[in-house]
Amino acid sequence: MSSSTLSEAYRDHPLHLHHIIPIDFNSLRSVPESHLWPNSDDLSLSSSDNELSVPVIDLEDPKVTQLLGHACEKWGVFQLINHGIPSNLLKEAESQARRLFSLPARQKLKALRAPGGATGYGIARITPFFDKYMWHEGFTIMGSPLEHAKELWPNYNHGRFCDVMETYQKKMKILAERLKKLIFKSLDISDQEDINWTGSSTALQLNSYPSCPDPNRALGLAPHTDTSLLTILHQSAVSGLQIFKEGVGWISVQPVAGALVVNIGDLLHILSNARFPNVLHRVFVNQNWHRLSMAYFYSPPTDFNVVPIVKSGQVSRYQSVTVKEFISLKAKSLEKALSSIENI
Numbered sequence: 412m413s414s415s416t417l418s419e420a421y422r423d424h425p426l427h428l429h430h431i432i433p434i435d436f437n438s439l440r441s442v443p444e445s446h447l448w449p450n451s452d453d454l455s456l457s458s459s460d461n462e463l464s465v466p467v468i469d470l471e472d473p474k475v476t477q478l479l480g481h482a483c484e485k486w487g488v489f490q491l492i493n494h495g496i497p498s499n500l501l502k503e504a505e506s507q508a509r510r511l512f513s514l515p516a517r518q519k520l521k522a523l524r525a526p527g528g529a530t531g532y533g534i535a536r537i538t539p540f541f542d543k544y545m546w547h548e549g550f551t552i553m554g555s556p557l558e559h560a561k562e563l564w565p566n567y568n569h570g571r572f573c574d575v576m577e578t579y580q581k582k583m584k585i586l587a588e589r590l591k592k593l594i595f596k597s598l599d600i601s602d603q604e605d606i607n608w609t610g611s612s613t614a615l616q617l618n619s620y621p622s623c624p625d626p627n628r629a630l631g632l633a634p635h636t637d638t639s640l641l642t643i644l645h646q647s648a649v650s651g652l653q654i655f656k657e658g659v660g661w662i663s664v665q666p667v668a669g670a671l672v673v674n675i676g677d678l679l680h681i682l683s684n685a686r687f688p689n690v691l692h693r694v695f696v697n698q699n700w701h702r703l704s705m706a707y708f709y710s711p712p713t714d715f716n717v718v719p720i721v722k723s724g725q726v727s728r729y730q731s732v733t734v735k736e737f738i739s740l741k742a743k744s745l746e747k748a749l750s751s752i753e754n755i
């Protein structure tokens with residue numbers, strides 16, 4: 412795993428501390444101005460009373476390749492069941508994440524992400540692109556979380572956390588590569604040499620959305636697409652995630668017990684020559700529950716050149732770009748990154 416080079420990609424774009432440090436949510440009785448988003452209809456959950464729901468796919472289904480291909484093309488997101496990740500691992504990872512975010516604020520700050528760093532405790536990387544802050548705190552892991560975990564639990568209580576998070580990443584990697592193969596098969600490109608790579612760049616993002624005194628005026632995560640090939644998300648039983656479907660609008664991704672949410676990121680969108688949408692998504696908060704999620708981002712190694720796969724008669728929608736270059740473009744200009752490599 413080339414986690415060090417993924418860190419390098421972020422080192423070139425240091426953030427200000429006020430774009431890293433979360434507020435102490437526990438100390439707040441109301442939403443401060445800094446976190447108060449404009450009151451718009453769009454922010455209220457009722458904007459998603461759609462009948463439609465994202466497809467649920469059984470990984471053991473004999474027709475899984477076609478089902479995946481169809482979901483990737485029409486939705487860019489699906490819920491996966493029979494994925495082979497033991498339910499007790501999902502439960503334990505969630506409870507270890509809860510243990511982390513339940514620590515006192517001053518303790519969590521000991522594991523703060525460095526300004527040019529990639530791992531540790533902090534707010535969402537998309538924060539500098541918005542006027543308001545999000546009702547969210549996160550913890551990013553690449554491989555072993557030991558260095559930060561030692562700071563969080565100085566009395567040697569970090570062993571289990573580290574073991575669980577490392578096991579979780581190993582299992583997720585196997586699943587991500589299995590999905591990648593099947594999805595490529597659905598694109599009919601499994602035999603093309605040039606889209607094979609060895610190694611990968613991956614990150615595990617633990618997300619925490621504390622219960623919020625005024626959920627209609629706060630936002631857990633602002634609309635964004637993921638800078639990954641694909642993302643595998645475990646969401647706790649509390650709803651909040653919504654995806655944007657072209658021609659339909661915002662649709663809630665209701666938690667399905669034991670299912671993992673898989674979504675297409677920017678890199679697979681480019682690689683598929685825009686056949687698969689890089690689904691736009693956002694997260695709502697609520698008044699009663701502390702919502703948690705764990706996003707596993709899977710991408711090719713940072714020096715891999717992503718070249719759109721063009722079928723005969725088609726034109727290439729994007730210029731080719733290395734993973735590292737694209738991360739850099741995203742860090743500089745967020746959603747304009749994609750249009751900056753578009754062929755006109």
Ligand SMILES: O=C(O)CCC(=O)C(=O)O
Nearest residue numbers: 616618646652694704706
């Ligand atoms: O919490 C969620 O449901 C989604 C998290 C997410 O979009 C992310 O970490 O990029």
Ligand SMILES: [Fe+2]
Nearest residue numbers: 635636637692
């Ligand atoms: Fe995301």
